Amino acid sequence: xxxxxxxxxxxxxxxxxxxxxxxxxxxxxxxxxxxxxxxxxxxxxxxxxxxxxxxxxxxxxxxxxxxxxxxxxxxxxxxxxxxxxxxxxxxxxxxxxxxxxxxxxxxxxxxxxxxxxxxxxxxxxxxxxxxxxxxxxxxxxxxxxxxxxxxxxxxxxxxxxxxxxxxxxxxxxxxxxxxxxxxxxxxxxxxxxxxxxxxxxxxxxxxxxxxxxxxxxxxxxxxxxxxxxxxxxxxxxxxxxxxxxxxxxxxxxxxxxxxxxxxxxxxxxxxxxxxxxxxxxxxxxxxxxxxxxxxxxxxxxxxxxxxxxxxxxxxxxxxxxxxxxxxxxxxxxxxxxxxxxxxxxxxxxxxxxxxxxxxxxxxxxxxxxxxxxxxxxxxxxxxxxxxxxxxxxxxxxxxxxxxxxxxxxxxx
Amino acid sequence: xxxxxxxxxxxxxxxxxxxxxxxxxxxxxxxxxxxxxxxxxxxxxxxxxxxxxxxxxxxxxxxxxxxxxxxxxxxxxxxxxxxxxxxxxxxxxxxxxxxxxxxxxxxxxxxxxxxxxxxxxxxxxxxxxxxxxxxxxxxxxxxxxxxxxxxxxxxxxxxxxxxxxxxxxxxxxxxxxxxxxxxxxxxxxxxxxxxxxxxxxxxxxxxxxxxxxxxxxxxxxxxxxxxxxxxxxxxxxxxxxxxxxxxxxxxxxxxxxxxxxxxxxxxxxxxxxxxxxxxxxxxxxxxxxxxxxxxxxxxxxxxxxxxxxxxxxxxxxxxxxxxxxxxxxxxxxxxxxxxxxxxxxxxxxxxxxxxxxxxxxxxxxxxxxxxxxxxxxxxx
Numbered sequence: 001x002x003x004x005x006x007x008x009x010x011x012x013x014x015x016x017x018x019x020x021x022x023x024x025x026x027x028x029x030x031x032x033x034x035x036x037x038x039x040x041x042x043x044x045x046x047x048x049x050x051x052x053x054x055x056x057x058x059x060x061x062x063x064x065x066x067x068x069x070x071x072x073x074x075x076x077x078x079x080x081x082x083x084x085x086x087x088x089x090x091x092x093x094x095x096x097x098x099x100x101x102x103x104x105x106x107x108x109x110x111x112x113x114x115x116x117x118x119x120x121x122x123x124x125x126x127x128x129x130x131x132x133x134x135x136x137x138x139x140x141x142x143x144x145x146x147x148x149x150x151x152x153x154x155x156x157x158x159x160x161x162x163x164x165x166x167x168x169x170x171x172x173x174x175x176x177x178x179x180x181x182x183x184x185x186x187x188x189x190x191x192x193x194x195x196x197x198x199x200x201x202x203x204x205x206x207x208x209x210x211x212x213x214x215x216x217x218x219x220x221x222x223x224x225x226x227x228x229x230x231x232x233x234x235x236x237x238x239x240x241x242x243x244x245x246x247x248x249x250x251x252x253x254x255x256x257x258x259x260x261x262x263x264x265x266x267x268x269x270x271x272x273x274x275x276x277x278x279x280x281x282x283x284x285x286x287x288x289x290x291x292x293x294x295x296x297x298x299x300x301x302x303x304x305x306x307x308x309x310x311x312x313x314x315x316x317x318x319x320x321x322x323x324x325x326x327x328x329x330x331x332x333x334x335x336x337x338x339x340x341x342x343x344x345x346x347x348x349x350x351x352x353x354x355x356x357x358x359x360x361x362x363x364x365x366x367x368x369x370x371x372x373x374x375x376x377x378x379x380x381x382x383x384x385x386x387x388x389x390x391x392x393x394x395x396x397x398x399x400x401x402x403x404x405x406x407x408x409x410x411x412x
Numbered sequence: 413x414x415x416x417x418x419x420x421x422x423x424x425x426x427x428x429x430x431x432x433x434x435x436x437x438x439x440x441x442x443x444x445x446x447x448x449x450x451x452x453x454x455x456x457x458x459x460x461x462x463x464x465x466x467x468x469x470x471x472x473x474x475x476x477x478x479x480x481x482x483x484x485x486x487x488x489x490x491x492x493x494x495x496x497x498x499x500x501x502x503x504x505x506x507x508x509x510x511x512x513x514x515x516x517x518x519x520x521x522x523x524x525x526x527x528x529x530x531x532x533x534x535x536x537x538x539x540x541x542x543x544x545x546x547x548x549x550x551x552x553x554x555x556x557x558x559x560x561x562x563x564x565x566x567x568x569x570x571x572x573x574x575x576x577x578x579x580x581x582x583x584x585x586x587x588x589x590x591x592x593x594x595x596x597x598x599x600x601x602x603x604x605x606x607x608x609x610x611x612x613x614x615x616x617x618x619x620x621x622x623x624x625x626x627x628x629x630x631x632x633x634x635x636x637x638x639x640x641x642x643x644x645x646x647x648x649x650x651x652x653x654x655x656x657x658x659x660x661x662x663x664x665x666x667x668x669x670x671x672x673x674x675x676x677x678x679x680x681x682x683x684x685x686x687x688x689x690x691x692x693x694x695x696x697x698x699x700x701x702x703x704x705x706x707x708x709x710x711x712x713x714x715x716x717x718x719x720x721x722x723x724x725x726x727x728x729x730x731x732x733x734x735x736x737x738x739x740x741x742x743x744x745x746x747x748x749x750x751x752x753x754x755x756x757x758x759x760x761x762x763x764x765x766x767x768x769x770x771x772x773x774x775x776x777x778x779x780x781x782x783x784x785x786x787x788x789x790x791x792x
Contacts, residue, residue: 284790304786305779311789312730312782316705319712326417328425329492329711339701400690402697407673409687409696 018069018083022090025064031057031097039224040272040381042102043175046224051134051179054100058131066091067099067267068129071113076126084265091269098270103176104128104135106266108184110257112202113264115241115250124182124202129267136180136205138171138187138228139251146397149195149248154188155235167203167210167233173391177213177226180205186251189244198247201239209234220383221367258392260344261337273377280311283351286374287358297358306354313347335406342398345388352382418711419490419718427489428496430473438466439504441760448619464541464583467508471539475510479517481524485537486517491652491714495659499707502663502771505763507620509541509580511656516542516588518652519599519645528601528639535586542586544653545575545626546599546646551773553646559591559628561598567635569593569600571608571628577774581611581624588639589628590646599639599646606631618770620763650775651728655713657771658728658735662707664768665739668746668761669699675750686749695745702738709734726788733781739768740778 036049045051061067066087071077091099099105109128112121127133144150153169167187177183183205190197205211210233216225242250256262271277277285284307290297297303320343323329324336355378356363363379365372372379389395403409416424471477478493480486498511517536523529536542548558559573571591578587587602587609602609608631611624639645673696676687686692713727743765747754754761772778 280789287790298790301783304790305782307790308733308782308785311785312709312734313705315712315727315730316709316734319708320704322417323708323711326420328420329417329707335700336704339704343701343705396690396694399694399697402700403687403693407687407693407696407700409673409676409693410685412688412690412693 014080015082015086018080019086019090022066022087023094025066026090026094026096029060029064030094031060034097038097038272039222040278040377040384042098042100042272043387044222044224044272044384045100045176045179046222048179051100054097055131055134057097058099058101061091061096061099062130067105067131068109068125069267070265071109071125071129075113075121076129084267088265088267088269092271094270096270098272099131099268101128101131101134102268103137103184104131104133104182106268107137107254107258108135108182108202110262110264110266111184111200111241111250111254114253115200116202117238120202120238120241127181133181134176134179135182135184136174136177136226136228137254138174138183138185138203139254140173141170142172146394148186148251149198151186151188151198153185153230155199155201158234161234161236163237165235165237167230167235169230170227171230172227173216174213174226174228175224177205177228178215178224183228184241184254186247189247193245195248196245198251199244200241200247200250201235202241203233203235203239218383218387220380222380255393258341259338259398260340261334273375278348278351278381280307280314280351283307283310283355283358286355286378289373290358290360290362292358292360303358306357310347310351310354313343313350317343317347332406338398338402338406341392342395342402345385346395349382349385349389352378352385356382416490418492418715420492420496420711421490424490424493424496427474427478427493428500431475431497431500434466434470434473435500435504435506438469439506441505441763444505444507444620444763445760464508464580466506467510467541467583468539470508470510476513476517476536476539479514479521480533480537481521484524484530484533486533491655491718492711495655495710495714498656498659499663499666499710502660502665502767503667505620505664505667505767507622509543509583511660512543512579512584513541514656515544515649515653516586519544519588519649520639522645522649523640526640527636531636532586532588532601532639540586541580541584542588543578543580543584545578545581545587546590547575547577549574549576551577551775553590553650553775554643557590557592557597559589561591561593561600563593563595569598569633569635569638571600571602571631571633573628575626575628577614578611578624578626579774580622581626582613582622587626589626590643597643597646599642600633601637601639602628602631602633606633608632616770618766620767621770623770651713651717651725653775654728654732654781655710655717657774658706658713658731659710661735661739661768661771662703662710664764664771665699665703665706665735665742668742668764668768669696669703671761671764672696672699672746672749679751692749695749699738699742699745702734702741706731706735706738726785726792729781729784729788732776733778733785736772736778736781739772743768 065078069078069080069083073079155165158164158166183203185201185203189199210231212229214227215223218225287297292300320336359373362373367376477486478489481488520529520532546553561569561571589600608629611626614623616623679686709731713731716724716727746761753759
């Protein structure tokens with residue numbers, strides 16, 4: 001909205017200067033080529049070599065002020081407002097590698113920032129932003145997926161350390177746990193109430209007593225997924241976020257940010273696997289290399305219509321983000337933010353599905369075949385897309401949330 | 413906010429507020445129902461048509477002037493203001509020639525310096541209504557016109573033929589006719605009461621709009637009535653027509669969405685509100701998402717057109733395609749989820765359903781606009 005010019009000219013000029021700075025820094029500081037094939041997405045980081053390379057890059061971005069720009073300085077941030085989105089846009093534009101500590105940046109940091117004691121914030125936030133401490137998320141259990149509030153992992157008093165606890169339980173589908181130093185944890189502290197019996201803690205993973213991380217192989221054939229077992233694992237009372245019994249509300253802060261609807265902009269930007277753009281531009285580039293009916297696939301009317309439909313969804317999603325920030329062109333404050341996760345993940349799935357159809361029988365060729373189009377990345381992307389439509393609340397759960405919280409329909 | 417998103421500034425917000433107030437006072441579904449329910453016999457036209465008495469009052473509030481440059485007596489606002497107006501007109505299923513007239517205003521604006529363009533804008537600033545008469549019998553406007561003309565020595569044109577799917581043909585005082593002649597296509601400004609012009613009202617599905625077929629028999633127009641640019645001018649102005657129709661569909665669809673949601677909260681079956689069933693809830697969420705996508709693209713296109721950006725045409729095609737699909741899906745779910753009552757004349761749903769269908773098919777359906785999107789992205 002137009003307001004008095006002096007009220008906004010200053011921050012806007014600062015933001016433009018920051019954009020110029022980001023662009024110049026990214027131009028001058030491109031990382032060396034990766035020594036190994038990079039994953040498509042941070043949570044698919046499998047090997048130590050991939051992690052070392054990506055961690056080093058996040059640290060450089062952090063040192064340059066591109067990560068954590070909107071967090072207060074006392075927590076290792078840049079102390080600015082509205083800068084992170086600009087850094088993200090520039091990292092995407094420069095197509096530099098993504099920030100590997102995605103769960104730390106996107107879920108742990110905003111939850112710690114909003115709910116932790118001051119001392120814990122000062123202790124943990126800088127390491128998340130710099131990427132030196134890798135984080136994972138201990139929410140799901142074998143019997144608790146969509147029904148998250150049914151978690152059974154529990155705390156009991158620790159006789160050896162009065163006031164502290166022992167943790168027992170089984171978390172599953174835990175991305176990055178095999179590299180993680182810390183975990184955000186949703187745990188049962190009372191069996192009296194379902195939701196009100198939950199509490200929220202952070203716990204160390206690597207090298208911590210009673211923690212076993214077991215790799216799970218995903219349907220893609222790749223590792224990076226884990227189950228985590230806790231057997232009498234010590235948990236300090238000082239690691240609690242929010243009050244005992246209020247873990248569900250704290251978890252909502254995590255989920256809101258995980259679904260791209262939280263108040264803090266997550267530091268995120270850049271690309272994964274070299275040479276593959278999971279977007280309409282990448283799809284058009286692919287179609288130009290494929291043939292159908294003896295002609296370039298781009299001449300096939302069905303292919304053209306499908307690409308156009310995806311392009312409209314892609315641009316619509318981008319413009320939703322812009323309109324959500326307008327304040328004047330929206331009726332309900334959460335209506336657009338709560339669509340981000342659902343619309344984004346379903347778009348990615350449909351983009352990848354279209355890519356397989358465009359590749360035709362060549363889409364049968366996978367990562368292990370050097371003749372695979374785009375190095376077999378599209379079949380991988382298609383399979384991986386189901387991780388995105390399932391994790392962080394399935395698409396079906398997202399539709400319930402939108403129907404109930406935005407449209408006001410009764411609970412299912 | 414530090415800046416006006418999509419150019420929607422304080423003036424636009426005030427303009428939208430005055431449109432909402434005006435429509436709150438003038439858009440009366442009960443009157444519409446009365447005018448149309450007297451004779452629901454589809455083989456005959458309703459005995460009473462919604463009048464356009466409100467047009468002048470709307471014009472006095474600046475609804476048309478907002479698209480006319482200041483030099484021609486208007487008070488040109490960002491396009492986002494006009495998109496918001498069209499959205500409100502759609503939300504109220506308002507029967508009026510405002511949108512037809514705005515389409516002409518945007519076209520004339522592009523040639524404001526010409527004699528014909530300046531004169532036409534002057535008429536609009538004074539409160540006249542106008543409409544595009546550019547479609548052939550198949551609803552197309554880019555091929556050989558169904559009106560042809562000859563040119564005399566003085567440069568005057570003589571037009572003969574018929575032009576179809578003319579919106580508000582019975583209300584507009586001015587027509588912009590597309591005609592093909594020895595030098596290609598021309599856009600000619602004609603008074604609707606010019607000698608040799610007759611029009612026949614079409615019997616249409618949409619009860620909130622009026623449409624006609626215009627016949628021209630040896631209609632003479634001076635050279636000064638020809639807008640410069642011909643088909644290039646029409647092509648450049650079509651994105652504004654798509655924008656207004658898309659915005660109208662966004663408003664109509666939002667009404668259908670909210671009305672169906674309210675019904676799903678109170679209608680119970682098997683002792684539960686039907687809105688608690690995921691088979692009802694999830695399609696409504698999908699409808700909401702389709703409307704939001706269309707709305708965002710409408711305002712993005714409005715800003716891109718204001719700024720004369722390279723992607724303005726692409727965004728206008730995207731907006732019309734997205735709004736058409738949103739309208740189609742939302743309308744169909746509104747009737748379906750209202751169940752038996754939704755299938756009756758006494759429910760208001762059909763007014764909005766029919767208005768949407770009309771907008772969906774006019775000036776290019778979703779398939780047409782998606783094909784153009786593909787042209788621009790793949791071959792462009």
